[in-house]
Amino acid sequence: MRQGRKHAQDGMTLIEVLVALLILSVGLLGAAAFQLNALKYTDSARMTSQASFIAYDMMDRIRANSAADYTVTPPTSGNLNVARDQDLYDFNSNIVNFGGPTATGSIALNQRVYTITITWDDSRAANSANSRRSFVLTSRATVDPVSTP
Numbered sequence: 001m002r003q004g005r006k007h008a009q010d011g012m013t014l015i016e017v018l019v020a021l022l023i024l025s026v027g028l029l030g031a032a033a034f035q036l037n038a039l040k041y042t043d044s045a046r047m048t049s050q051a052s053f054i055a056y057d058m059m060d061r062i063r064a065n066s067a068a069d070y071t072v073t074p075p076t077s078g079n080l081n082v083a084r085d086q087d088l089y090d091f092n093s094n095i096v097n098f099g100g101p102t103a104t105g106s107i108a109l110n111q112r113v114y115t116i117t118i119t120w121d122d123s124r125a126a127n128s129a130n131s132r133r134s135f136v137l138t139s140r141a142t143v144d145p146v147s148t149p
Contacts, residue, residue, distance in 0.1 A: 040124055043125060044125035047120060047133070048133070048135060050098045051118040051135035052135055054095060054098065054118060055116045055118055057091075057094070058070075058087065058107070059116060059141070061083075061091075062114055065083050065084060065087065066141055068083065070087070070088065070107050070109070070114070071108060074092045075088060075089050076089075088107075091107075099121065100120070103118070103119065104118070104119050104120075105117065105119075112141065112142055114138070114139055114140075116136070116137045117135070119132055119134045120132070120134075
């Protein structure tokens, strides 16, 4: 028997435990950063989808009431007796409800082609203080008249 040998190491040393904790904490911080970015981009995609729904709703209203002029300034209150005024009021209300007070919407007409533009603040997803995002829908509201040769 040898008396001079020391006992073999049993278990882990404190340094090994600290290194393992460091590696684990870096991994968890990376996962948390990944989750935060996913939440930001999901919110941005939700807002784009909402803007799309609002624009397509307005386009359907324009098609349903094709004789009215939707390029006028929207009224400040709804008017159930005039469909165009109610549509424009609802359009602006929906935009402010989804994008906040800085969100804007506009409707333009050029040669029977309507362009609906909705703009909102998307600074949360862009990581900048003043980042505006827009959704633009362009569509013809009426069918071209049939011409006979």
